[in-house]
Amino acid sequence: xxKSRICEILGLKYPVFQGGMAWIADASLAxxxxxxxxxxxxxxxxxxxxAVREQIRKCRELTDKPFGVNIMLQAPNxxxxxxxxxxxxxKVVTTGAGSPVKYIQMWKEAGIKVIPxxxxxxxxxxxxAAGADAVVAEGxxxxxxxxxxxxxxxxxxxxxxxxxxxxxAGGICDGRGAAAAFMLGADAVQIGTRFLAARExxxxxxxxxxxxxxxxxxxxxxGKSLGHPVRSLKTPFSKKLARMEEDPSVNREDILSFGxxxxxxxxxxxxRDGSYMAGECAGMVKxxxxxxxxxxxxxxxxxxxxxxxxxxKIINQ
Numbered sequence: 386x387x388k389s390r391i392c393e394i395l396g397l398k399y400p401v402f403q404g405g406m407a408w409i410a411d412a413s414l415a416x417x418x419x420x421x422x423x424x425x426x427x428x429x430x431x432x433x434x435x436a437v438r439e440q441i442r443k444c445r446e447l448t449d450k451p452f453g454v455n456i457m458l459q460a461p462n463x464x465x466x467x468x469x470x471x472x473x474x475x476k477v478v479t480t481g482a483g484s485p486v487k488y489i490q491m492w493k494e495a496g497i498k499v500i501p502x503x504x505x506x507x508x509x510x511x512x513x514a515a516g517a518d519a520v521v522a523e524g525x526x527x528x529x530x531x532x533x534x535x536x537x538x539x540x541x542x543x544x545x546x547x548x549x550x551x552x553x554a555g556g557i558c559d560g561r562g563a564a565a566a567f568m569l570g571a572d573a574v575q576i577g578t579r580f581l582a583a584r585e586x587x588x589x590x591x592x593x594x595x596x597x598x599x600x601x602x603x604x605x606x607x608g609k610s611l612g613h614p615v616r617s618l619k620t621p622f623s624k625k626l627a628r629m630e631e632d633p634s635v636n637r638e639d640i641l642s643f644g645x646x647x648x649x650x651x652x653x654x655x656x657r658d659g660s661y662m663a664g665e666c667a668g669m670v671k672x673x674x675x676x677x678x679x680x681x682x683x684x685x686x687x688x689x690x691x692x693x694x695x696x697x698k699i700i701n702q
Contacts (some may be wrong), residue, residue, distance in 0.1 A: 387688055389572040391519055391550045395477060395498060396451050398422030399684050401563075402521070402552055403676075404577030405429075405455020405479055406529065406662070408652040409588055412440045416447035417585040417676035422684075424573075425452040426479060434465040441473050451476050453500075458483030471495035479521060482530065486515045502554070504532025505539070506546045513547050520547065521575050524555025528578050528664035531555075531606065531616050537569070544570035558666035560686015564694075567687060576683065578664040583676040591655025595620075599667035611640060618661040622647060 389400045401423035403415065407430035415425030425448070427440050437454070444452050454475050456466050459482040467488040470478055478485075478492060481502040485492075492499050493516060502521040503509040509520050522543040524536025536555040544551050553566035554575035563574045580586055581596050595618055605623050608615045610630045617623050626644060629635045644660065651659025 387567065387684060387691075389550070389567075391552065391572040394518060394550065395424060397424055399680060400552075400573030401680050401683055402426065402453075402479075402554075402573055402575035403580050404527075404554065404575050405453070405481075406577055406581075407457060408649050409581070409586065410455065411587055412444035412447060413585045413587055414580060414583060414676065415440075415452050416444045417583065418580070418680060419444075419448045419450040419452045421677035421680040422450075423680045424477065425450075426477075427452065427454045429454055429456045429463075429466045430460060434462050434469055437466055438469055438473060441470070441475060453477030453479055453498075455479045455481065456485070457481055458485060467491070471497065484511075484515075485517075486511075489516045500552070503543070505534060506542050509543045509547055509551075513549050517549060519550040519552060519572070521552040521554050522571075523575070524553075525606075525616070526556030526665040527554055528604070528616050528662045528667075531614050536566075540566060540569040540571055556664055556666050558664075558669045560683055560688070560690055562666070563683050563687040564690040567691065574683070576679070578667050579670050579679055580676060581663065582670050582673045583679055584673055585676050588652050589655035592651055592661055593673060595661050596663060596667050596670050597672070599663065599670070601665070601668040603667055604663060604665055608644075611637065615660070615662065616664060618663050618667065620657070620659075620661055622658045622660060 399422040403418040403425050405426035405428045407428050410428040415427045418425035429437050454470050477498045479500045498518040500519045501512045502523050522539050524539050525531040540553045550572035552573040552575050553571035557574045558579045566574045604616050605619045606614050606616050607626045629640050647660035650656035651661045
């Protein structure tokens with residue numbers, strides 16, 4: 386069985402995190418992943434702070450295993466959510482879209498393990514110095530907001546620079562990707578896109594159908610001109626957004642207005658004008674299955690590959 390430092394730190398059976406996908410990662414999905422032995426994560430991007438509190442309490446009813454909350458630090462209610470997770474006794478917090486430094490002492494005092502998502506070595510080092518317990522190093526292959534560096538080059542450089550555990554994210558979908566991440570030195574993997582097709586994931590059926598129909602070239606990155614690149618499926622919406630960015634006559638405010646609320650529309654309504662965020666590995670997702678089956682397939686698949694590698698004899702000529 387694959388075990389790592391992060392399993393001991395967080396009390397996990399398997400070193401598998403479920404991504405805290407905005408508008409998507411609720412108590413249903415998070416509890417299913419946690420019950421399967423991984424770390425389920427609830428998103429803080431919802432209607433309001435109390436709605437997130439309700440999801441935390443619901444998750445506790447559905448699992449007695451560890452789970453976490455992902456906080457998007459650019460959200461207008463970030464301060465409220467940061468305080469609320471401490472009040473609720475959440476054990477793990479992952480963060481994105483900003484620096485969690487001002488909250489870390491409060492979280493530490495509340496016994497929370499802090500795991501920021503980072504796109505580079507420099508930011509990872511800052512998070513370690515600030516007291517983070519681990520980091521999620523996320524490559525540009527991932528869905529949603531992305532950085533510049535890609536997983537294969539990012540992970541080993543972050544691992545070499547840090548003393549704390551590193552969780553690999555971006556383009557990882559099955560045991561092959563997980564085994565590669567472990568070989569690069571990661572202590573765990575974070576999976577987002579494949580969990581979109583979990584039975585317990587409550588996205589609109591249109592969202593799941595689009596994931597299942599995706600191929601290797603089905604994603605596009607938009608938002609670079611705004612300083613906030615996002616990877617999503619190619620749809621009429623994302624293609625139009627890309628054209629707007631390329632058109633010098635279209636101003637920034639119009640682009641922002643066009644994209645406002647697009648992810649929520651996709652998740653809740655299956656709207657053709659929605660943003661169907663997904664990673665490059667979407668073409669590898671072929672079926673809807675229980676979250677437990679996904680976790681098991683990733684771990685058992687990684688174990689088989691690593692065992693085969695260890696059994697391979699290298700002949701020096």
